[in-house]
Amino acid sequence: MSAEEFIPQMRPLFGEEEKAELADYLTEDGFFTEFKRTELFEQQIAHYTGARHCIVVNNGTVSLTLAAIALGVGPGDEVIVPNYTMIASPNSVKMLGAVPVFVDVEPETLVMDIEKARAAITPKTKALMLVSANGRAPQVGIAAFQQLCSERGIALIEDSAQSLGSFYAPDQHVGRAGAIGSFSFSAPKIISTGQGGALITDDDSLADKLRRLKDFGRRSGGTDIHDSVGYNFKFTELQACVGIAQMKKLPERVVRKKVIWQRYAEGLAGIPEFKLFEHDLKLCTPWFIDSLAQRRDELAAHLKAAGIGTRTMYPPINQQKAYDQAGSYPVSELVGRDGLWLPSMIQLTDAQIKRICVEIRRFYGR
CATH class of the missing domain: 3.40.640.10 (Type I PLP-dependent aspartate aminotransferase-like (Major domain))
Structure with missing residues (x-):
């Protein structure tokens, strides 16, 4: 790309x-x-x-x-x-x-x-x-x-x-x-x-x-x-x-997924309004790059305009129409409001990650 x-x-x-x-x-x-x-x-x-x-x-x-x-x-x-x-x-x-x-x-x-x-x-x-x-x-x-x-x-x-x-x-x-x-x-x-x-x-x-x-x-x-x-x-x-064929590629994908998360962590450090969820990379392989972002929807729109796709994280299940149940779930509600998945595909390059981080920093004036 x-x-x-x-x-x-x-x-x-x-x-x-x-x-x-x-x-x-x-x-x-x-x-x-x-x-x-x-x-x-x-x-x-x-x-x-x-x-x-x-x-x-x-x-x-x-x-x-x-x-x-x-x-x-x-x-x-x-x-x-x-x-x-x-x-x-x-x-x-x-x-x-x-x-x-x-x-x-x-x-x-x-x-x-x-x-x-x-x-x-x-x-x-x-x-x-x-x-x-x-x-x-x-x-x-x-x-x-x-x-x-x-x-x-x-x-x-x-x-x-x-x-x-x-x-x-x-x-x-x-x-x-x-x-x-x-x-x-x-x-x-x-x-x-x-x-x-x-x-x-x-x-x-x-x-x-x-x-x-x-x-x-x-x-x-x-x-x-x-x-x-x-x-x-x-x-x-x-x-x-x-x-x-996919299983033969799994070990190298595990390594790359961890590198991708580390590149994001380095590129997005020092932004108070944006936080990556932590991973113990010795044991955990990040599937998606998940985060909490203030003004999430505005950030997602900014990234889309810059040619970068994102996806909002799962909303609280109890608030979905399929279930529609009352209750207080503060953490689930916070993720439903601020949770954002960044580009996470295995073929993501270091240059693309840098481009994404630059746009996020630009949005927050950092």
Whole structure:
């Protein structure tokens, strides 16, 4: 891109490697439905995260729904969900007739506030859905949530949609702390298959349930023997071909995402009206570059006029018409008012980052 070309907020990156994987598969006269390529893609994710099992499905919302079903969540059950998240998180359990119960998030991490979660638990609570916002761990530590769920007899589901490449500790990938962890491969994610999701677990029984749930309750593929009720949330070999190539690129993307955040941090230092959310770059891989910006909408308009795309961060779920629930959620409300995602695509160059920082500094007179 030249300095004058538009810089989008996000854009997926596919290349010759994905083309080669697809072309190779198309010479095999396959059925396109999930088979050996899908198994390989699952193995790549399991190996990378350290999980015993990985089960891929058609998207990252269905993955959360299947996790909830496998853990016994049903109609009327309550699931604790952060009020700052993508709406897929509560929708995934609403689809079952379960009730998402919203709690606010930590101001530093935008991950669920554990004390507010503790206060929201009732006899109807079946699970807690912890969303690792932008790959970040809760400030109180993941062990505190594991202990809370254990003490109260509820399941811990990890919505790790934004967190592939992020860790709680060097030997514990995000998504490994709960009973089941869920990832998304939609277009904006660090790796993408267009649409797609994955579930990881170390529990053999849960893995078996998940595999049956995604494939009509079958004992195995290609049979019509059904020991349980299941659905059709299978993957495709074409998606798996793309995912295989994308997973090979993940390690270098993790490195570059961290460099991108560091370049922004250096270029935007010393602006009181603008604040990047912090990341522990030893463990966390930023998915999007998230920030709080005074006069956010004016800044976004200024950047758009300068050929730079942005995206406002998620508004409070309880204030969206889909839910429309009363309540006070100060951190979620602050993000809904001031939260802004800057350009975050993996192909972003250092020169483009400098250009973006210059325009932000110009807007604030810095």
